Amino acid sequence: MIDGMRWQEVFRGADPSLLQTLGSDMPGDAKKRAELVRQKYSRSTMAERRQTLMPFLWSVVSSEGQLFGNRDLGSDSHVINGLNFSYPGYSETLTGLADPRVDSNDNVANPNATVFEWLNAKPEFAGKLAAFGAWDVFDGIFRSKQSGLVVNAGYAAFTAIPPNSNLELLNALKLETVRIWPDEAFDPVPFHTAMEYLKIQKPRVLFLGLGETDEWAHAGSYAEYLNSAHLADDYLRQIWEMTQSMPEYRGKTTLIVLPDHGRGEGAKWTDHGEKVPESMQTWMAFLGPDTPPLGERKRSNPVTESQIAATVAALLGEDYPAAVPKAAALIPDILSK
Numbered sequence: 500m501i502d503g504m505r506w507q508e509v510f511r512g513a514d515p516s517l518l519q520t521l522g523s524d525m526p527g528d529a530k531k532r533a534e535l536v537r538q539k540y541s542r543s544t545m546a547e548r549r550q551t552l553m554p555f556l557w558s559v560v561s562s563e564g565q566l567f568g569n570r571d572l573g574s575d576s577h578v579i580n581g582l583n584f585s586y587p588g589y590s591e592t593l594t595g596l597a598d599p600r601v602d603s604n605d606n607v608a609n610p611n612a613t614v615f616e617w618l619n620a621k622p623e624f625a626g627k628l629a630a631f632g633a634w635d636v637f638d639g640i641f642r643s644k645q646s647g648l649v650v651n652a653g654y655a656a657f658t659a660i661p662p663n664s665n666l667e668l669l670n671a672l673k674l675e676t677v678r679i680w681p682d683e684a685f686d687p688v689p690f691h692t693a694m695e696y697l698k699i700q701k702p703r704v705l706f707l708g709l710g711e712t713d714e715w716a717h718a719g720s721y722a723e724y725l726n727s728a729h730l731a732d733d734y735l736r737q738i739w740e741m742t743q744s745m746p747e748y749r750g751k752t753t754l755i756v757l758p759d760h761g762r763g764e765g766a767k768w769t770d771h772g773e774k775v776p777e778s779m780q781t782w783m784a785f786l787g788p789d790t791p792p793l794g795e796r797k798r799s800n801p802v803t804e805s806q807i808a809a810t811v812a813a814l815l816g817e818d819y820p821a822a823v824p825k826a827a828a829l830i831p832d833i834l835s836k
């Protein structure tokens with residue numbers, strides 16, 4: 500999941516009007532960096548702009564998978580929690596329901612089990628799920644103290660498996676690199692930790708939560724927001740190429756990508772929440788052997804983030820709503836091959 504990544508940039512690429520003003524009021528080096536970003540993501544057409552910003556989504560996923568949420572083409576994806584911020588969005592996605600008790604970003608235990616915890620209770624899946632996140636609140640969302648899941652979030656060292664030299668270096672970087680945000684590490688650390696885990700432990704289900712897009716957007720830095728989105732897209736490529744190079748995963752693995760909420764329009768692009776109604780709008784991408792290659796969806800049935808939990812379970816051959824009746828139904832288009 501890519502925190503607070505807007506559908507607008509996913510489907511339209513970098514916004515020319517936001518690119519235009521980039522860096523104009525910034526001092527020295529920041530202005531130079533902004534100018535480089537403007538050159539990097541400016542293109543004359545929308546198709547080129549999105550291809551430039553997120554090349555993996557607009558090459559591999561758009562030809563072999565599906566993308567929901569381009570409102571310009573009548574495809575709608577949204578959260579149903581009404582709050583349009585992170586904890587409720589992740590919780591809705593991972594538990595399959597919007598619980599009104601989930602109404603803050605406090606790092607407290609989720610009142611409901613995630614589909615990860617539900618799967619982990621089954622002998623077939625026990626110990627074969629893991630979650631890595633830049634944001635320390637994933638400990639609460641996955642309720643790591645009671646769920647028995649492997650969860651590594653924020654700046655916590657990853658010690659759930661015996662250390663190797665890569666993990667030792669990643670743990671050192673977590674401790675030693677500059678901390679811009681008290682509760683969120685930079686994305687490379689959880690990404691590379693998750694990749695180590697993937698290679699060594701080969702889990703059945705892996706969650707990765709990237710956070711920089713949301714942080715830079717709140718800070719009003721469109722340049723860093725775009726760079727983070729571009730890096731996230733490359734991380735998706737690396738995850739996909741890694742799984743397709745491993746016999747345990749090749750041809751039997753599905754990649755699901757989505758944000759936890761959207762953001763405002765125009766000058767309100769930095770913001771989201773209950774008071775920014777359009778920040779309920781999200782997007783979703785799917786790539787895998789059970790998913791027909793319908794590409795960018797047009798005039799599709801609306802999909803909601805609450806449907807992801809049942810969809811994840813169904814891809815593994817499990818019926819989540821049968822056990823959790825309040826959970827939303829799966830997205831049938833993803834499993835109709």
Ligand SMILES: [Zn+2]
Nearest residue numbers: 503585713717
């Ligand atoms: Zn946010």
